[in-house]
Amino acid sequence: MERPVHPPLSNPRWLRWPGIVLAAGILCVASVGVGALLWQSADLPFRDLWTSPYLRNVVSFSIWQATLSTLFSILLAIPLARALDRHRAFPGRSLLLRLMELSLVIPTIVAVSGLVGIYGRQGWLTGWLFPVHGQQIWNLYGLNGIVLAHVFFNAPLAARIFLVALESVPEPQRRIASQLGLGNIWLWRSLEWPAVKAILPGLATLVFTLCFTSFAIVMTLGGGPGSTTLEVAIYQALRFEFDFSRAAMLAIVQMLICGSLWYLAVRRGMDSALVPARHLAMAPRRKDSVGPGRFGDYLLIAGFTLFLLLPLIFVTLKGVPGVAGALSPLQDSVLLKATLRSLLIALPAGLISVIAALLILGAYRVSVSPVLARLPATLAHLPLFVPPLVLGTGLFLALRPKLGMSTEGLALVALINALMALPFVLQLIRGPLNAIDPMTLRQADQLNIRGWYRWQQLYWPRLRRPLALSLAYGVGLSLGDFGVIALFGASNQPTIPVLLYQQLGSYQMQAAATTGLWLLILLLGLFAVAATFSRTPARSSPKDTKGVHQCLM
Amino acid sequence: MAIRALSFIIATSLFCSTTAHASELNIYTYPSFVAEWGPGPAIKTAFEARCQCVVNFVALDSSVDILQRLRLEGDSTEADLVLGLDNGTMEAARKTGLLDSHDTDLTALELPIDWQDETFVPYDWGYFAFVYDTEQLSSPPQSMEALIDAPDDLKIIIQDPRTSTPGLGLLLWIRHIYGEQAPEKWQALKGKILTTTKSWSDGYFSLFMNGEAPMILSYSTSPAYHMAIDNTERYQAAEFDEGHYLQVEVAAVVANSDQQALAREFLAFMLTPAFQNHIPLKNVMYPAIDLGDDMPEVFDRLIEPETTRYFPPATVSANRRAWVDEWLNAMTR
Numbered sequence: 001m002e003r004p005v006h007p008p009l010s011n012p013r014w015l016r017w018p019g020i021v022l023a024a025g026i027l028c029v030a031s032v033g034v035g036a037l038l039w040q041s042a043d044l045p046f047r048d049l050w051t052s053p054y055l056r057n058v059v060s061f062s063i064w065q066a067t068l069s070t071l072f073s074i075l076l077a078i079p080l081a082r083a084l085d086r087h088r089a090f091p092g093r094s095l096l097l098r099l100m101e102l103s104l105v106i107p108t109i110v111a112v113s114g115l116v117g118i119y120g121r122q123g124w125l126t127g128w129l130f131p132v133h134g135q136q137i138w139n140l141y142g143l144n145g146i147v148l149a150h151v152f153f154n155a156p157l158a159a160r161i162f163l164v165a166l167e168s169v170p171e172p173q174r175r176i177a178s179q180l181g182l183g184n185i186w187l188w189r190s191l192e193w194p195a196v197k198a199i200l201p202g203l204a205t206l207v208f209t210l211c212f213t214s215f216a217i218v219m220t221l222g223g224g225p226g227s228t229t230l231e232v233a234i235y236q237a238l239r240f241e242f243d244f245s246r247a248a249m250l251a252i253v254q255m256l257i258c259g260s261l262w263y264l265a266v267r268r269g270m271d272s273a274l275v276p277a278r279h280l281a282m283a284p285r286r287k288d289s290v291g292p293g294r295f296g297d298y299l300l301i302a303g304f305t306l307f308l309l310l311p312l313i314f315v316t317l318k319g320v321p322g323v324a325g326a327l328s329p330l331q332d333s334v335l336l337k338a339t340l341r342s343l344l345i346a347l348p349a350g351l352i353s354v355i356a357a358l359l360i361l362g363a364y365r366v367s368v369s370p371v372l373a374r375l376p377a378t379l380a381h382l383p384l385f386v387p388p389l390v391l392g393t394g395l396f397l398a399l400r401p402k403l404g405m406s407t408e409g410l411a412l413v414a415l416i417n418a419l420m421a422l423p424f425v426l427q428l429i430r431g432p433l434n435a436i437d438p439m440t441l442r443q444a445d446q447l448n449i450r451g452w453y454r455w456q457q458l459y460w461p462r463l464r465r466p467l468a469l470s471l472a473y474g475v476g477l478s479l480g481d482f483g484v485i486a487l488f489g490a491s492n493q494p495t496i497p498v499l500l501y502q503q504l505g506s507y508q509m510q511a512a513a514t515t516g517l518w519l520l521i522l523l524l525g526l527f528a529v530a531a532t533f534s535r536t537p538a539r540s541s542p543k544d545t546k547g548v549h550q551c552l553m
Numbered sequence: 554m555a556i557r558a559l560s561f562i563i564a565t566s567l568f569c570s571t572t573a574h575a576s577e578l579n580i581y582t583y584p585s586f587v588a589e590w591g592p593g594p595a596i597k598t599a600f601e602a603r604c605q606c607v608v609n610f611v612a613l614d615s616s617v618d619i620l621q622r623l624r625l626e627g628d629s630t631e632a633d634l635v636l637g638l639d640n641g642t643m644e645a646a647r648k649t650g651l652l653d654s655h656d657t658d659l660t661a662l663e664l665p666i667d668w669q670d671e672t673f674v675p676y677d678w679g680y681f682a683f684v685y686d687t688e689q690l691s692s693p694p695q696s697m698e699a700l701i702d703a704p705d706d707l708k709i710i711i712q713d714p715r716t717s718t719p720g721l722g723l724l725l726w727i728r729h730i731y732g733e734q735a736p737e738k739w740q741a742l743k744g745k746i747l748t749t750t751k752s753w754s755d756g757y758f759s760l761f762m763n764g765e766a767p768m769i770l771s772y773s774t775s776p777a778y779h780m781a782i783d784n785t786e787r788y789q790a791a792e793f794d795e796g797h798y799l800q801v802e803v804a805a806v807v808a809n810s811d812q813q814a815l816a817r818e819f820l821a822f823m824l825t826p827a828f829q830n831h832i833p834l835k836n837v838m839y840p841a842i843d844l845g846d847d848m849p850e851v852f853d854r855l856i857e858p859e860t861t862r863y864f865p866p867a868t869v870s871a872n873r874r875a876w877v878d879e880w881l882n883a884m885t886r
Binding site: 053054057109112113116117120121122141216219220221222223224225226235236238239240241242334393396397494498501502503504505506507508509512 | 583584585587588589590591612614617618621624625708713715716743746747748749750751753754755756757758759760762763764765766775778779782783835837874878880881882884885
């Protein structure tokens with residue numbers, strides 16, 4: 001018998017173990033983080049939860065505002081995604097999509113400044129939308145502002161993901177529907193709703209979790225103690241009260257609520273994929289894109305674009321006057337140095353999160369036991385609802401003797417940032433990774449295309465685009481991060497967000513506006529680079545895959 | 554391992570600023586102190602010129618975080634000196650047992666109150682005050698009472714007393730004026746509070762500077778910056794009849810430091826003009842000593858409260874939790 005040939009890294013263990021070890025690592029880091037706090041606390045004051053009116057209010061307000069925010073985000077995202085799906089070629093569409101991808105990584109303080117400029121008491125739109133008794137009807141501070149900001153951050157993300165789901169409706173089905181002359185409602189019922197339904201629980205859970213754990217928005221626009229979320233309460237317990245017991249207890253409550261939601265979502269089959277595979281084929285001109293209904297679509301798209309753009313335009317106008325000066329390399333620019341430092345943390349963080357996501361998903365495909373198979377991907381969502389501050393403080397306590405103001409703190413910042421980006425990266429890669437059809441895989445098996453070659457030939461061409469986007473998310477989230485860096489990255493050599501806070505603290509309002517704008521430009525550039533990087537192979541990838549097919553035949 | 558390798562790369566490329574110097578002084582402080590426009594850089598240069606040492610400023614998130622970091626690190630802290638605590642937080646810092654006596658001659662001090670403290674050396678001071686936008690508000694309230702009784706369409710921005718020192722300052726200010734009646738007064742004030750921000754800078758930048766509210770809780774010295782650097786008279790502090798609450802910013806030596814002598818040298822240096830000259834316009838506070846003619850002219854145009862409101866640090870420490878809870882209950886009711 002012929003001795004089987006083993007291509008590099010073809011043993012299934014190479015796929016299985018790194019992911020499982022990584023997942024164990026995440027669990028370990030999370031439990032060390034929370035555990036260290038628990039270990040420092042005498043007892044957990046769970047009784048406070050129902051004896052203190054303040055804490056009761058915190059829990060119910062967290063749930064209430066997150067529910068509202070999720071509802072509005074999803075209700076806006078679905079019609080928007082449908083409109084964007086119907087009209088695939090209007091000018092500026094790809095730019096709009098890029099902006100929608102960006103929304104998740106815009107630093108809160110920058111976005112809030114923009115939102116205030118538009119919807120605040122002196123905002124551009126306030127006087128216009130509510131000309132009579134505007135102040136009585138509309139007040140940005142409180143539940144209004146929190147929900148508005150959450151919709152601003154999450155509706156674009158949700159619409160982007162819904163759009164991918166709609167685009168993935170197989171073309172033949174679209175054609176049949178078109179031949180049958182199915183109208184708007186029938187299309188929705190027969191094709192679009194099933195596509196949306198598949199990802200709805202997972203997406204709603206993601207948005208709910210993001211709003212539930214929201215922090216900086218609630219702190220600035222919340223209005224006062226009446227609108228405090230759990231994450232804010234945790235922050236306060238840790239920062240001033242030094243009350244580890246209360247922080248740990250609140251963190252546990254938060255993890256229980258979000259954890260059980262995720263458990264339900266995963267059980268109901270969300271595991272399949274939040275972001276399905278992309279089908280880039282251009283659709284023929286669609287019947288439902290030409291009727292009178294199209295004006296409604298135009299209006300929706302235009303309105304949404306304004307909703308997204310106006311705050312950013314406000315930030316841009318405020319920041320522009322200082323840009324040239326702040327960036328001049330001759331002036332020994334602090335901003336340029338801060339940018340370099342930020343990239344030094346953010347690039348590794350992005351890379352780590354992408355590699356970790358790949359390893360975790362790899363383990364999922366080859367695991368023997370179903371429990372072991374689901375575990376890594378489930379654990380990878382932990383960073384979504386373990387408060388970063390709890391994680392950071394706990395790790396700080398656990399590593400205390402070895403960790404001072406040294407640079408190891410900065411490496412830890414990169415690691416925690418990578419961990420926080422992991423759930424998003426995972427969602428972006430999972431669909432495309434799972435979308436490779438079994439036929440191709442079987443053929444690859446027969447031809448012994450395994451391990452490294454399999455990755456090179458089958459996965460890499462299809463994953464290039466999602467990987468580039470994931471990297472942009474990973475790097476972008478880390479670029480704008482302030483929370484973790486404030487805990488560990490103690491240095492008089494600031495990163496961009498730290499610089500922004502330094503400027504704010506010293507009345508440098510113009511400089512701060514410029515730094516905020518610079519951060520926006522940087523993020524936009526990052527996503528543009530990711531887009532160009534992924535576009536080139538996207539054009540050639542059908543050829544590549546065809547090549548593989550031919551050689552497999 | 555990965556952490557070490559990565560940190561090595563980062564350290565060697567950008568963050569490593571020190572190499573072979575005899576002695577280093579690590580000072581924990583807040584971001585605006587070390588910022589390029591803050592007093593930190595000039596003070597570092599001035600002190601290094603006379604000490605044959607290297608000053609490392611470690612900028613933490615805020616002054617509250619100096620205390621938090623100190624408590625987190627405990628005995629293993631690398632700080633030799635902490636700079637940036639205030640009379641609201643210093644007692645809590647003293648209770649950590651991590652600080653040592655200063656042994657500094659305090660005769661040069663010029664403060665509105667008599668300063669007797671073994672551990673903490675003041676380096677600047679100021680009053681909390683409401684800063685208002687003259688273009689939005691031509692006649693601001695003249696007293697706390699008038700502010701509390703004002704119609705609800707006068708909006709103010711305050712900070713959370715649990716996360717910000719000015720926020721805590723207002724809590725103490727109202728408590729000092731009204732005593733046991735403070736919770737009722739807070740309830741009466743509630744309708745005027747546009748929003749309560751996490752920190753002073755969140756409110757000042759995104760909200761006050763965008764014209765969202767005509768008044769914000771800040772410092773009586775804030776207008777000095779606008780007048781001297783921005784060349785505008787637009788932002789002024791409102792003087793209240795009841796007097797203003799005093800904030801004194803302080804520094805102290807860390808007991809576990811192996812640079813105690815150097816740290817004490819720095820504390821003594823703090824009370825010299827070489828340090829204090831940078832305070833008025835760079836830290837935007839009053840200097841702790843008399844600067845004579847070096848005092849910037851704009852400071853003559855600031856409000857000068859007749860009464861100084863002040864609780865001894867021990868009183869603050871003993872009651873802070875209860876007063877904060879009182880405030881929480883008044884505000885959520």
